[in-house]
Amino acid sequence: MLNWDHIFATRSSRMRASEIRELLKLLDRPDIISFAGGIPDPALFPDEEFKAAYADIFGGEQGKAALQYSVSEGYKPLREWLQCEMAKIGVPCSADNIFITSGSQQALDYLGKLFLSPRDTALVNWPTYLGALQAFNAYEPNYDQLTLGNRTPESYRTAAEKLGGAVKFAYLSADFANPTGETVDRAGRERLLKLAEELDIAIIEDAAYQSLRYDGEPVPPILALEIAEKGSIEETRTIYCGSFSKTLAPGLRVGFVVAATPVIRKLVLMKQAADLHSSSINQIAIAHVAERHFDAQVAKIRKAYSARRNAMLAALERYMPAGTVWTRPEGGMFIWVTLPEGIDGAELLARSVETEKVAFVPGQAFFADRSGANTLRLSFSCANEQMIDEGIKRLGRLVGGVGAMAAA
Amino acid sequence: MLNWDHIFATRSSRMRASEIRELLKLLDRPDIISFAGGIPDPALFPDEEFKAAYADIFGGEQGKAALQYSVSEGYKPLREWLQCEMAKIGVPCSADNIFITSGSQQALDYLGKLFLSPRDTALVNWPTYLGALQAFNAYEPNYDQLTLGNRTPESYRTAAEKLGGAVKFAYLSADFANPTGETVDRAGRERLLKLAEELDIAIIEDAAYQSLRYDGEPVPPILALEIAEKGSIEETRTIYCGSFSKTLAPGLRVGFVVAATPVIRKLVLMKQAADLHSSSINQIAIAHVAERHFDAQVAKIRKAYSARRNAMLAALERYMPAGTVWTRPEGGMFIWVTLPEGIDGAELLARSVETEKVAFVPGQAFFADRSGANTLRLSFSCANEQMIDEGIKRLGRLVGGVGAMAAA
Numbered sequence: 001m002l003n004w005d006h007i008f009a010t011r012s013s014r015m016r017a018s019e020i021r022e023l024l025k026l027l028d029r030p031d032i033i034s035f036a037g038g039i040p041d042p043a044l045f046p047d048e049e050f051k052a053a054y055a056d057i058f059g060g061e062q063g064k065a066a067l068q069y070s071v072s073e074g075y076k077p078l079r080e081w082l083q084c085e086m087a088k089i090g091v092p093c094s095a096d097n098i099f100i101t102s103g104s105q106q107a108l109d110y111l112g113k114l115f116l117s118p119r120d121t122a123l124v125n126w127p128t129y130l131g132a133l134q135a136f137n138a139y140e141p142n143y144d145q146l147t148l149g150n151r152t153p154e155s156y157r158t159a160a161e162k163l164g165g166a167v168k169f170a171y172l173s174a175d176f177a178n179p180t181g182e183t184v185d186r187a188g189r190e191r192l193l194k195l196a197e198e199l200d201i202a203i204i205e206d207a208a209y210q211s212l213r214y215d216g217e218p219v220p221p222i223l224a225l226e227i228a229e230k231g232s233i234e235e236t237r238t239i240y241c242g243s244f245s246k247t248l249a250p251g252l253r254v255g256f257v258v259a260a261t262p263v264i265r266k267l268v269l270m271k272q273a274a275d276l277h278s279s280s281i282n283q284i285a286i287a288h289v290a291e292r293h294f295d296a297q298v299a300k301i302r303k304a305y306s307a308r309r310n311a312m313l314a315a316l317e318r319y320m321p322a323g324t325v326w327t328r329p330e331g332g333m334f335i336w337v338t339l340p341e342g343i344d345g346a347e348l349l350a351r352s353v354e355t356e357k358v359a360f361v362p363g364q365a366f367f368a369d370r371s372g373a374n375t376l377r378l379s380f381s382c383a384n385e386q387m388i389d390e391g392i393k394r395l396g397r398l399v400g401g402v403g404a405m406a407a408a
Numbered sequence: 409m410l411n412w413d414h415i416f417a418t419r420s421s422r423m424r425a426s427e428i429r430e431l432l433k434l435l436d437r438p439d440i441i442s443f444a445g446g447i448p449d450p451a452l453f454p455d456e457e458f459k460a461a462y463a464d465i466f467g468g469e470q471g472k473a474a475l476q477y478s479v480s481e482g483y484k485p486l487r488e489w490l491q492c493e494m495a496k497i498g499v500p501c502s503a504d505n506i507f508i509t510s511g512s513q514q515a516l517d518y519l520g521k522l523f524l525s526p527r528d529t530a531l532v533n534w535p536t537y538l539g540a541l542q543a544f545n546a547y548e549p550n551y552d553q554l555t556l557g558n559r560t561p562e563s564y565r566t567a568a569e570k571l572g573g574a575v576k577f578a579y580l581s582a583d584f585a586n587p588t589g590e591t592v593d594r595a596g597r598e599r600l601l602k603l604a605e606e607l608d609i610a611i612i613e614d615a616a617y618q619s620l621r622y623d624g625e626p627v628p629p630i631l632a633l634e635i636a637e638k639g640s641i642e643e644t645r646t647i648y649c650g651s652f653s654k655t656l657a658p659g660l661r662v663g664f665v666v667a668a669t670p671v672i673r674k675l676v677l678m679k680q681a682a683d684l685h686s687s688s689i690n691q692i693a694i695a696h697v698a699e700r701h702f703d704a705q706v707a708k709i710r711k712a713y714s715a716r717r718n719a720m721l722a723a724l725e726r727y728m729p730a731g732t733v734w735t736r737p738e739g740g741m742f743i744w745v746t747l748p749e750g751i752d753g754a755e756l757l758a759r760s761v762e763t764e765k766v767a768f769v770p771g772q773a774f775f776a777d778r779s780g781a782n783t784l785r786l787s788f789s790c791a792n793e794q795m796i797d798e799g800i801k802r803l804g805r806l807v808g809g810v811g812a813m814a815a816a
Contacts, residue, residue, distance in 0.1 A: 001642050004670045007576055007610055009525040009547070015677040042472040050475060051466035058459035064450040067458060067657035102510060102661075106683040113546065117417040134681035138521060139417070168415055202415055234409050249475035251688035253510075262412045269423040273542035275514040279687050280659035 014137040033391035034359040035378040053288035066281035072272040074100025075283035090224030093233045102278045104243035104255035108135040116141045119165035127366030129178045143368035148191045153198040169202040176209040176332025179366045179377040189222045203238040209332040214306035216330035252282040311385040319396030333381040339374045356394035422545040441799035442767040443786040461696035474689035480680040482508025483691035498632030501641045510686045512651035512663035516543040524549045527573035535774030537586045551776035556599045561606040577610040584617040584740025587774045587785040611646040617740040622714035624738035660690040719793040727804030741789040747782040764802035
């Protein structure tokens, strides 16, 4: 067989299979209670609504356009619908500030491509969304830990220069983040805006879970706070990435970016060169369902996921041994568990699958510096309340046993 | 407004709007006869078949899966259908040698990303597909002219090294290429394989138009010739990029790559990081229509486009002044015209739109070195035979007049 390694570009060495992902593929078995997934529950998909959307498309005048090439910036009526939605959450903008992507994962890839030269630095949380690290890795950056409050702008700048590049952006999910479930409060968002201003960098606000709030007061998006301060989206440095994957359905691959037009214009050119445009028919179908059913659909899934979150928090309280702590998310799909020091999440998973038939994601993969061995991510989106109680009971038993052994 | 330029990566400076594309946007007017497009005729889309496909998906057990996340390598039944199709054209392989992309444009972007470090060299034809240059540009390569016969491997290698990188691949569309309509004969394909072997580079075979042959004998795909020589796809260096955009419909954004597994494995990881997977529902719909209607659909469009090609060749013969030459493609969508020296394609377009109401694409954009000012690309895919005759008549009149002025 050919030796491809010297033909591949240097960046390809950072494209590696995730061990965890490979392992979890094997765990898609009916006898396992899985808190690993992090995907929406298909039972909640608005499939009747999508069925009607596709039938309408082919029944009407849009059938041909749905099958034809379309513009790189995205389907205008969908961008106009998003414009109205953004206005409701404090982001007044025009349809020209909105760009349709093939899921918000594509937005992260494109933003990495737009900003990162090799050796530039991206600021990310420790832990952060694994998919963001994977998307950015292709552009060969370094990572530094985004912490709000205890570091000077100068310390970020110096660290980046030492590594041969510049700080280009801070990436974060401000609401019910994957993997922690945590939300950055208003003061934290304002500190981030100040930091970005001082460093003269972009902010990538990943809003994939923002619609999934179950209680507590909504915090304005970072982009909304910046517009309020500066008067116009054209003056802002925050790039807002949204998705229909968690609200309507991921299988159509439709997401979006909202930002100042110089950024949108570059993204449109990039998309023209990279895949021409997102699926015409799916953009029309998403617009069709969003216009008619978005609020009802979001209300439906909020109710279901909220009950599951409650069940998981109650079960953790009931079954987890002392020394284990976890987050109490106000939305999203995830709870983040920190085990007593010395317990390794990956080892725990191996035992858990063998003896307790419970799966989750060890937390280490979410850390750019590979710390966090004693953490794990639990998703409550795809399990019913009985399964959640049973699964956490088993997991608590295992953690208790392993903890006792570690202490002995 | 923010100064974004120093925050953007260096590669972004090569992402520029195509003047021609911007101009042509303005020409989408009913009073213009357009040979510019290069897109399939929507009147030929199998829309009833797609309507049935989407209805079946939601009527059966696939409704939920169609809306859910799916695997990065692509929908298995579609890959298996492609496996059978590839065997028919001399490419025996397994489904694991096949990777589904969001259109073949995405394959070009991913292959640029996989192979090109900044300053590496890509070998391309002068002229070549503009979209390939745009896709590769993001990875900051140099280009050298792929000519089969009159240059030594050493001369390519030396030129690339002088520019600070290495030759990584040769890209070409071997059948009815966009923009020339020309086909590389078997001897040419064998010379290319030999060159690639000597340079130890990959070959990217863009087969977007390969199914659209109207007459003449099919030439085996480069990948088929290489497998015949080496015994197995695993030993090959040719990466075959196919598409459903020209045969079924472009709006679903479904294309594919066929190659040795080390390449496929990297592409799958790249896709996982870049957009997770291509639309689940569209892959199922394409498989549904391809399994039932592919051959009939291809026969239908071949018949229609063949008649239009004949009409355009006849009209060129009838109306073009002496000194103008053009290709005689055996398939595809394009005829390539070379005007007498001194006539500029871009200037001709401006006049043509003003006085004759006929549009086409000036050829210069297709040259990596911006030569070819006296060339133009005509597409016959979207005009009926009367319009073709009328449009070429007007164009011939204009070229004759401009030529006479130039000679005077």
